[in-house]
Amino acid sequence: xxxxxxxxxxxxxxxxxxxxxxxxxxxxxxxxxxxxxxxxxxxxxxxxxxxxxxxxxxxxxxxxxxxxxxxxxxxxxxxxxxxxxxxxxxxxxxxxxxxxxxxxxxxxxxxxxxxxxxxxxxxxxxxxxxxxxxxxx
Amino acid sequence: xxxxxxxxxxxxxxxxxxxxxxxxxxxxxxxxxxxxxxxxxxxxxxxxxxxxxxxxxxxxxxxxxxxxxxxxxxxxxxxxxxxxxxxxxxxxxxxxxxxxxxxxxxxxxxxxxxxxxxxxxxxxxxxxxxxxxxxxxxxxxxxxxxxxxxxxxxxxxxxxxxxxxxxxxxxxxxxxxxxxxxxxxxxxxxxxxxxxxxxxxxxxxxxxxxxxxxxxxxxxxxxxxxxxxxxxxxxxxxxxxxxxxxxxxxxxxxxxxxxxxxxxxxxxxxxxxxxxxxxxxxxxxxxxxxxxxxxxxxxxxxxxxxxxxxxxxxxxxxxxxxxxxxxxxxxxxxxxxxxxxxxxxxxxxxxxxxxxxxxxxxxxxxxxxxxxxxxxxxxxxxxxx
Numbered sequence: 001x002x003x004x005x006x007x008x009x010x011x012x013x014x015x016x017x018x019x020x021x022x023x024x025x026x027x028x029x030x031x032x033x034x035x036x037x038x039x040x041x042x043x044x045x046x047x048x049x050x051x052x053x054x055x056x057x058x059x060x061x062x063x064x065x066x067x068x069x070x071x072x073x074x075x076x077x078x079x080x081x082x083x084x085x086x087x088x089x090x091x092x093x094x095x096x097x098x099x100x101x102x103x104x105x106x107x108x109x110x111x112x113x114x115x116x117x118x119x120x121x122x123x124x125x126x127x128x129x130x131x132x133x134x135x136x137x
Numbered sequence: 138x139x140x141x142x143x144x145x146x147x148x149x150x151x152x153x154x155x156x157x158x159x160x161x162x163x164x165x166x167x168x169x170x171x172x173x174x175x176x177x178x179x180x181x182x183x184x185x186x187x188x189x190x191x192x193x194x195x196x197x198x199x200x201x202x203x204x205x206x207x208x209x210x211x212x213x214x215x216x217x218x219x220x221x222x223x224x225x226x227x228x229x230x231x232x233x234x235x236x237x238x239x240x241x242x243x244x245x246x247x248x249x250x251x252x253x254x255x256x257x258x259x260x261x262x263x264x265x266x267x268x269x270x271x272x273x274x275x276x277x278x279x280x281x282x283x284x285x286x287x288x289x290x291x292x293x294x295x296x297x298x299x300x301x302x303x304x305x306x307x308x309x310x311x312x313x314x315x316x317x318x319x320x321x322x323x324x325x326x327x328x329x330x331x332x333x334x335x336x337x338x339x340x341x342x343x344x345x346x347x348x349x350x351x352x353x354x355x356x357x358x359x360x361x362x363x364x365x366x367x368x369x370x371x372x373x374x375x376x377x378x379x380x381x382x383x384x385x386x387x388x389x390x391x392x393x394x395x396x397x398x399x400x401x402x403x404x405x406x407x408x409x410x411x412x413x414x415x416x417x418x419x420x421x422x423x424x425x426x427x428x429x430x431x432x433x434x435x436x437x438x439x440x441x442x443x444x445x446x447x448x449x450x451x452x453x454x455x456x457x458x459x460x461x462x463x464x465x466x467x468x469x470x471x472x473x474x475x476x477x478x479x480x481x482x483x484x485x486x487x488x489x490x491x492x493x494x495x496x497x498x499x500x501x502x503x504x505x506x507x508x509x510x511x512x513x514x515x516x517x518x519x520x521x522x
């Protein structure tokens with residue numbers, strides 16, 4: 001099995017620009033034009049000030065591990081050769097309420113620690129898909 | 138006034154629980170509905186409404202009603218959602234009865250959750266839920282994984298331990314030993330728990346509920362009418378659903394607080410009681426952690442103290458708050474929430490046999506506390522005596 005057999009993201013009309021940026025190895029979040037709040041996942045409105053005006057802002061791709069799991073059960077055959085693997089819930093350095101999920105790259109699941117600093121890495125799966133993963137920094 | 142005591146549960150019915158029912162979810166629904174009507178002393182001809190919830194895994198009311206030959210359906214509910222809406226279905230039935238929209242509602246949940254549709258994703262694809270695109274490609278999509286993530290956060294913030302989680306699994310198994318219809322009745326020890334294999338760290342096999350084939354149904358009608366029927370009425374004193382944060386998307390990032398904390402004040406206010414008045418609690422236990430966090434968020438102990446509280450014995454049958462007296466989803470079986478309501482009814486009728494909590498008059502029964510979809514639901518039920 002390989003990364004290419006993982007479930008593909010079901011990209012929608014809100015998320016398409018985000019995935020296209022990831023394809024270019026750029027990590028973006030939405031930024032409210034009126035109150036400056038950063039948000040992810042993409043939405044058509046700012047949940048804080050209700051502004052409909054937003055742009056895309058680059059983030060550094062750095063964060064800290066807020067929580068994580070080490071998965072052992074093979075819930076889907078595509079992951080049969082990858083267990084045990086870690087999935088991280090990463091708090092981005094730009095804001096306390098800005099999170100992304102991703103798997104651990106370039107380290108052993110047993111080495112994950114609370115608050116561990118991580119860096120986003122971009123893994124090109126095939127001609128159409130790039131995934132954001134996280135490595136210790 | 139709200140809904141307090143205006144509607145009642147007048148009947149309860151089950152199918153057997155198993156790993157392979159050998160029948161369709163339609164047949165399971167029919168069996169459970171007929172059993173519940175029999176318990177209430179009613180017939181299909183008395184039914185004018187059906188209500189259920191599902192996530193593409195069951196048979197809807199508009200198939201069940203004509204199959205049963207219900208003469209005329211005046212209201213039905215086909216709610217999207219899993220365990221978080223289980224109690225909302227019954228709450229909405231109470232609302233339909235209280236407003237006169239319906240007279241006799243049968244709420245049911247029928248699933249072949251082991252032989253046909255496994256919640257863990259095993260043998261099927263990723264559920265088509267919003268924001269799964271940001272998680273599933275990383276191998277994160279199954280409920281045990283999600284609850285493992287929340288459990289870890291609680292461990293990091295409050296020092297919750299594996300032994301505390303294990304005490305919930307061990308205690309509920311002991312409860313199931315006294316329940317003839319429970320799937321798992323052999324006692325387990327904390328050593329058994331700690332030796333069980335990892336599913337998704339920090340959760341082990343014995344932290345996880347059973348995947349079960351089965352159905353359960355309850356009859357909801359007005360309190361006045363219920364008093365004239367065959368079984369002692371159980372009043373729906375509080376029925377609340379709602380919430381806000383979606384943990385699925387990763388928004389609302391504090392995994393240590395569930396949506397139960399948000400709805401609990403409204404629930405207690407509607408019923409006119411507080412946590413100290415609850416005699417027995419059937420708390421949604423898809424995983425041990427969901428019990429632990431609800432002990433905090435429904436106000437039975439301080440925030441962060443769910444682990445020590447559970448391990449203290451307080452939730453055992455002889456403790457201050459007997460919890461999941463039937464063994465729960467961990468040991469009785471998993472019918473996605475409604476079997477918690479059925480057990481609460483048995484406790485309030487005083488018909489729970491060897492597991493009866495002496496003098497139980499007020500019960501709390503709860504749904505999945507809002508982690509996977511944004512929101513939860515719960516009922517406070519009261520004996521009518």
